[in-house]
Amino acid sequence: MLLTEQQEMIQMVAKRIAKEKIALSAKDVDEGGHLSWENVRIMGENGLFGVHVPEEYGGVGSDMVSHVAVVEEIAAVCASTSVTLSTQALTIAPFLIAGTEAQKRKYVTPLATGQVLGSFGITEPGAGSDVSSLKTTAVKSGDSYILNGHKVFITNAGESEIYVFVTRTSEERTRGISLFVVEKGTSGLTFGKKEDKMGIRGSVTREIFLENVVVPKENMIGEEGHGFKVLMNVFNETRPVVGAQATGIARGAYEYCLNYVKERKQFNRPLHQFQMVQAMLADMAMRIEASRLLVWKAASLIDQNSPNVIAQSSMAKCFASDTAMEVTTNAVQLLGGYGYIKDYPVERMMRDAKITQIYEGTNQIQRIIIANQLINQD
Ligand SMILES: Cc1cc2nc3c(=O)[nH]c(=O)nc-3n(C[C@H](O)[C@H](O)[C@H](O)COP(=O)(O)OP(=O)(O)OC[C@H]3O[C@@H](n4cnc5c(N)ncnc54)[C@H](O)[C@@H]3O)c2cc1C
The missing domain is CATH 1.10.540.10 (Acyl-CoA dehydrogenase/oxidase, N-terminal domain)
Incomplete structure (x- = not known):
């Protein structure tokens, strides 16, 4: 067990x-x-x-x-x-x-x-994969900091009460980054329109504008200039969570599809009797199991405070989200025309799966992190 x-x-x-x-x-x-x-x-x-x-x-x-x-x-x-x-x-x-x-x-x-609810504002119009190029500033003024900037694609923006923002407190690239917490209702904190998305449509995504938002210095999380390091540690912990999300989406689609191919008949036989269908089911099940094991291993390394968590977290996120995309696409395929119709949930699951390859670092970025870890290992 x-x-x-x-x-x-x-x-x-x-x-x-x-x-x-x-x-x-x-x-x-x-x-x-x-x-x-x-x-x-x-x-x-x-x-x-x-x-x-x-x-x-x-x-x-x-x-x-x-x-x-x-x-x-x-x-x-x-x-x-x-x-x-x-x-x-x-x-x-x-x-x-x-x-x-x-x-x-x-x-x-x-x-x-x-x-x-809470939101985490990292991404900016010009700073996506390259987080350290972010431009939102936090300037010290007496016992306070004044925040100015523009964040995009922020989940639950407008719905949340608590916001963590990644800002720049000096021009130094990674060592000039600091984190702040800002509460909803703070003067100068406003939200853009709700984005009209391909998937995860029941999750709200909005832009955020920070215009002379004044927060006390006590709202800084961690030390000034240490925000990038904290952020990387945050990602190590949260990427397996996206991996778990992807594993769940894949499993939901696989389970629906498995029942379907047992019921649906063509050529006087249920679909599951065709070897080509069986091979697809076997591949789906294998990849889902492997995704879960990668996710659970990364989570258990986090629980043990292990220094080896970086590559493992990225592997879990990357493999599980690629699996979610592949499995949901194949689930749509195995439902045939019905898979393409909104009355069947696999269509939604395929749209939902895509984001897991993009947010919290795209899968290209995950592969860069994994390779760096492998190459620089002792
Ligand atoms: C629905 C949704 C919810 C989100 N929620 C949040 C949130 O709550 N908080 C938040 O801060 N952000 C959030 N994001 C933003 C998300 O994390 C970014 O979209 C993601 O990190 C990619 O950044 P980008 O969109 O600017 O793409 P870019 O960085 O412009 O990348 C574009 C393409 O280029 C590739 N690329 C970039 N650099 C390299 C490289 N060095 N080598 C190879 N390929 C490269 C990428 O992999 C990608 O395929 C969300 C996004 C969406 C769509």
Whole structure:
């Protein structure tokens, strides 16, 4: 058995909620293109936002393996809803890694309990893969900092109460980067229109504008100029979470497809009796299993505070998201024309899968990270 009794119990809770509650609204959430606050409430009430967060900060006090197991279960039925889970973990991470005790109590607790949502603003119009070229500035003024800049593609922007921003406090490329927390309602913090997306349509994505946003110096997370290092550590922890999301999306599509090929007959035989179909099913199942193992290994290295987590996290994210794209595309293929129709969920799953190859570092960037780690290893 790969999971401990506690991890398995948490996974079972998520599986039950996914099946009995979240799955029922997945089609509407996608078609409506809005965040489901009902799903946020359900996940919050059941402690799913804070599975890996210590109990003193409102969490369940389990670990990252439990967290990725939860994300997979939710993503298997509704990828959009799983994005809220992964974005919450992304926002919590910098506080747990570098935050002060006061910051952890003030911000992590409401995030871990799902009382409020959080967003993490990294990407800018001119700074995507190359994060260190970001232009949003934070200028010291007495006991405060004044933030100015423009962030794009920010998940849950406008919906969240708590925002972490990656800013520039000096011209030095990576050593000039610092993180700040800003609360919704702060003067000068405004949001753009909701992006009209291909997939994860039930997850809201907006631009953010920061115009002379004044925050006290206590809102800096970690030390000035250390933001890039914190950010890289955050990604090491959150990329397996995207891997778990991708594994869930792939599994959802595979399970639907498996049932379908047992029922659907052509040439007087159910589809699953054709060897070419069997080979496709076997490949799907193999890749999903391998994805999960990579994700769980990365999560367990995070739990052990292992220095070897960098390549492993990128492998988990990259392999699982490539798998999600391949498996969902093949699921559509195996449903034939019906796979292309919105009445069947595999069409949504194929659209949802694509983003997992793009955000939290594209898969090209993951391959660069993996290669760098391999080449520079002792
Ligand atoms: C739905 C959605 C939600 C998102 N949520 C958030 C969020 O909550 N917070 C946030 O900060 N950001 C978020 N993002 C942004 C996301 O992380 C970026 O889009 C992503 O990192 C890629 O940046 P880019 O779009 O600028 O692409 P670019 O960096 O312009 O890349 C374009 C292409 O060039 C390739 N490329 C770039 N550099 C290299 C290289 N050195 N070698 C090889 N290939 C390269 C890339 O792999 C990609 O294929 C979100 C994006 C989307 C679409």
